[in-house]
Amino acid sequence: MELLEITDLNKSYGKKVILKNISLECEIGEIIEIFGRNGAGKSTLLKLIFGTVKADSIHLKINSETISQKEIITSKKIAYLPQDTFLPKELKVRAIIPLFFPNGDEQNKIFYSPQISSFEKIKVGKLSLGQLRYLELLIIGNLNHPFLMLDEPFSMIEPIYKDVIKKLLLKLKESKGIILTDHYYNDVLQVTNKNFVIKDAKKNEIKTKKDLVKYKYLNSNE
């Protein structure tokens, strides 16, 4: 069982402490949610783990082997779904899939996934937000990386695609460890194994929805 361990994670911007002494463990078969108000440091946390934002300090281990931030991208152990779209708008969906999957069998896995045939001939720039997010998640999720960092996979998407994405996440967790952030807590709580909230730069465990109120992520009437 592959295990991602993050310890001693610290990040500040100037005098503002964003994340303080964060530790996190994620193994294959788990989906971990990180809640937090806007600006709490959720996206920064994922980028620090992926290695695209430099940490003040971080200790990463994959299967008990230490890996530096600089080695994460080239190791292909962690994939990252950014908050904003990253696929070229001018290319058709059918042209993008081979960029990520040169192998025919791997391409077929994507082409024959639910819904893809309905928009494979369309340019990325013409897809609905739901179609685009689903396509991005499908691509990132089918890479061989054992761990996924997903920044707001449910953001701004229509209800029909929320269910498709939830099913996809549950399927992906059979072979991957997933850490995600999102504000759609009702959808998120249906698929996660562990939940945390970042408050005042610290990580707090969430056991029930009431804890989200306790840590002032939700108002008591929500």
Place this chain on the structure above:
Amino acid sequence: MFNVPFSLIFGLIFGFLWSVVIFSSFGVLIGYLGYQTFKENEYYIYYNLGFTKTNLIKKVWFLNLIISSFIFLIYILLRWNY
């Protein structure tokens, strides 16, 4: 996308050979700045495929150098024959 038009415009003003030189040198920087400004999020395609930004810049620079050398060689051969 950014380097080719820049090098061609440079070549139209200062001569063909300059466009070849610029394409494999200063143009790489223009390409990087253009991509960084207008298509920054597309870097995540390459990151997820295992390429860092430094890897990419080295590969692009090396490729442009090969293309420029090839074009320069053809230019010399044509000059030699005519």
